Amino acid sequence: MNRKNNNLAGEGIDYTVVWLYGILVSIGVLCIFMVEYKTNTNWLATFLGGKTNYSKQLIFGGICALAATFILLTDSKIFTAFANLSYLLGILLMLATFVLGKNINGSKSWIPLAGGFNLQPAELCKIFTSLAIAKFISRQEIDFTNIKSQIVAGLIALTPAALSILQHELGLALVYLSLLIAMYREGLPAQFLIIGSCFGLLALATLIVERDALSITLTILAAFIIFLAYRQVRKKQRLVTIAAILSIWILCIGVQRYVVPYVFNNVLECYQSTRIYSMVGKDYDCSLNKKSNEKVTGKAARKPDDYNVRQSKIAIGSGGFFGRGFLKGTQTRGKYVPEQDTDFIFTSLGEAFGFVGCTIFLGLYLYFLFRIVRIAERQRSAFSRIYAYCVASILFFHIAVNVSMTIGLFPIVGITLPLISYGGSSLLTFTVLIFIMLRLDADRQMVLR
């Protein structure tokens, strides 16, 4: 996966990242090979044949190498210049899917291209959004502590997210939330993250704890805090404080008793609710779900279960400490894990190389992320820094969520493992993301706007 660079373009490029990129893509191809391998096949022939997924991934790798080289040869100014325009293009493409879209695995987010390849604009839009946010925040007149600019930045991120939800790509929509991390680095108040996490916790508690028990707990907690605050706070402010605490209490109770069930029953699809419930080890009653009830008239809704997660956990768990060895995974060879070459690619690795392999692999990723953070911090240009942080955030989110869902820590959402999962769109997106960053980094002496 090494790529040729001419001297001009090769200057100042962070080769550690390039190497890491190459290694990860190679691991990816091997993982796909493990998934698809059948005994008694001539692997060399199938690798070159272009029929199998690993062979296709190799071709995608080649295309990505070309794209990467192309990016490295461009002038980095182009990215600042075209940031907004590309964002617009991305949104347009996403809108276009509603017209031209092709249905793959239940999500109508693909635009068919020539030669049997399909393009997923939502994937590419990550790049454009990152660029746009970097461009917006890095503008001289923007003070990011200002609430108004925070809202604008939020809108930039949320527009493609909203479109993704409309395309039934919940996972991709969630990815845009990860840009909060980048924004946080740029001065987004920590309260956003904290309050966000608190509500996340509350939602989780709603799932796990009995409804009334949780209400009582919250009430006791509120009473306790009021009791403490009553003594601490000066008389004048007591009323205000108590009112604030009470309103928070009402908000929490409201979320817990009404909002969360409403979201599960009316906003999410039945299968999504089931996945989330199954993650905490509970069954979701689909008859409560409005959307599934609407469908009942059409065809009987198949009872969704947690087959995927179960098989995925079995595959990873069966790897043990040292794994079963390359191509020796019984679960992988028996195709027990669905979608194993895309979203569940981590299972093949977990089975073949065990805990040791997984740890090394995750270590590689973590090193990759840290390297990007380091690159970000050494930029003189705000645009480059923010963009690098966006890349790190997106990568982090993808890795964390994808791995978590294969090991049962996160409900299943369609999110790929960066550079590893089979799929041209995904690979190309990450390649472009990373190499734009490398191009910007190579020109870090310049102050770009």
Place this chain on the structure above:
Amino acid sequence: MSAFNQNRSRIVQIIFIGAFILITLQLINLQVFSTKYKMAADNNAFYRKVIYPDRGIIFDRKKRAILENTISYDLVVIPAESKGTDTLALCALLNIDTATYKKRMRDLIFKNGAVKPSVFESLLTTENFARLNENMYRFPGFTLSERSVRSYPYDCGAAVLGYTAEVDTGFLRRHKDEGYEMGDYFGTTGLENSYEKILMGQRGIKRFIRDNKGRIQGPWEKGEFDTAAVAGKNLYSSIDVELQQLGEKLMQNKVGSIVAIDPKTGGILCMVSAPTYNPNYLTGNQRKKHLVDMMYFDPRKPLLNRTVSTTYSPGSTFKTLVGIIGMAEGVIDDQMTVSCGGSYLGCGRRMGCHAAGTFTLKPAISKSCNSYFAVAFRRILDNAKVNNRDITLGLFNEYAYSFGLGKKLGVDLPSERMGNIPTSKYYQKIFGKNWQACNIISNSIGQGEITTTLTQLANVMAIIANKGWYYLPHLIDSVEGGDDYEMLARFKVKQRTKNIAESIFEEVHEGMQGTMEFGTGAYAKVPGINVCGKTGTVENAYRGESLKDHAFFGAFAPRENPRIAIAVMCENAGFGATSAAPIASLLIEKYLRDSIAGPERKAKIEQLANMNLIPPQMKRLMTKQDSTKKVTLKKSIAKK
């Protein structure tokens, strides 16, 4: 400006690390501490295929295989691949209609899925196999698969050899730790059952990898951990298959049994339980039908092994034993005479007799005089030296036990019965404390409560022949490659009766030889061989209806150097001398001379074989059954 938030880059990194630590912890949980996932994975992916070894072969005493294996074929189908099969042609070949075909397919798919091979028709007949084999190209998705099946090349010895059947849940529960699985076969009856451990061999296990739909992907680790099947060991039996065949022929159309023993070794030479059936009936694909027919619908109960699993009053054959015991106890001697006027009246009640005259022991045996043995029996019980009938009967019984009566002999066949030698406790219950010898006088002539199996009776003949010792009667002499389970050890131990002088046996031999020469067994003489025999005729009744007597005959030959001891019984055949005795004589001749000499004797075989002695109550039931069958048949025809 950028320096403003620089410390936040640390926090971002901490978030990254936190998430990765969380993931690692879960990985430790899944991969290092849980074992259940590994097991679940094995359950998912491994298919254990049991490789069945060939069962051991059983040879007769001349090393002829009497129970061996042949290859049979199953028609196996993978329903998902059977599209394009010429259904009509297949149905025509198998002689089924398309509705049956569809139903079977549905059932198979329901039971075993569409992508896995299932047995469509098992154990094809050779004819069907040949026809199918030529036409297989027309039936994609179907294959013929080999399987080893038991076969009985001499078509005989059904009751002795037994058959195999698929294990059921009850069997699995009883034999939990012996590694049987659903679908295995095991010996259900006969030698197949007794020597199951040896015959079954050692099953091999092959492990295959299977995919998410249960399709086999190939051997696991190239078969490195597979174990090979080890064929069952062969058994050498003491059976003489020609003798067995002759015995079965002679017992045609009769209900009864024959046991012949080599007195020198205790090896059983032939063991016939009539009516018998062709053991090959229970191997093919009609097995179930035949089994049900015989088990439930045949009133003659052909599946019952009458040699060990039914007990009879031994009748007059038991008199030999009464004589021996009387002599051994010194209560009678060879000088004692009893005169009989055709019945014994000593007990107030008349006990009929076949012979009249004055007898000592020898002629009393030869002529089977009831009175003599009634007197002898009374003398044993009323022994003045002891003066306690409980003790004297106990003593009598000890002799009987030492002759292998009243307990399981330990023949190497399942479901052997013990017979009955009643004790004084039993009689105290019935007749009170002061029971009299006259109360049980029927025992003296082998009737009353005394019952034995025919094998026990044959063994008594062997003991008399040997003059006081025997080996436990058994069918298997040796195991090829060694008797690992020590199953044959007990057959090598010489058993002795209570101490009885040889002269007493000489006396009895003399009497038994007399039976053949001028006594009740004169019909059964074997020219040129000194046979010692004793007839028996046992009164019996069935549901209050007095039936023809059971015919018994016990013998051994030649007297000088006994090589065969034999007991024959024919149910409801009348006087012992007309059926049981000549059958025994033919078998003795066959065994000792290896063939039957002379046209007269050969004609006798045919005559005996054609003699129909099916008891009348069974005949009635059989006709009833046949007519109901006809009626149901007519009905079913009428329906069509």
